[in-house]
């Protein structure tokens with residue numbers, strides 16, 4: 001019984017989800033309409049590690065929330081390029 005208790009305590013310790021998260025703002029040049037915003041939104045939602053995407057057409061930027069260090073800043077910039085836009089400034093808002 002005692003053994004079982006220790007085992008479950010250990011398992012619990014390993015299952016604690018990481019609270020580490022990042023918020024990143026990506027400036028986008030060339031985003032002019034709702035369709036642009038939508039294609040960027042869909043692109044980032046498909047990326048591993050991205051938990052939230054908020055595309056602002058007005059501010060011409062994307063706010064991302066990631067679960068950890070992935071995707072890298074480089075991968076974010078590449079995703080913007082792949083969608084047909086030009087990334088401007090990438091800012092890590094909080095970590």
Ligand SMILES: [Cu+2]
Nearest residue numbers: 032033035036
């Ligand atoms: Cu457009």
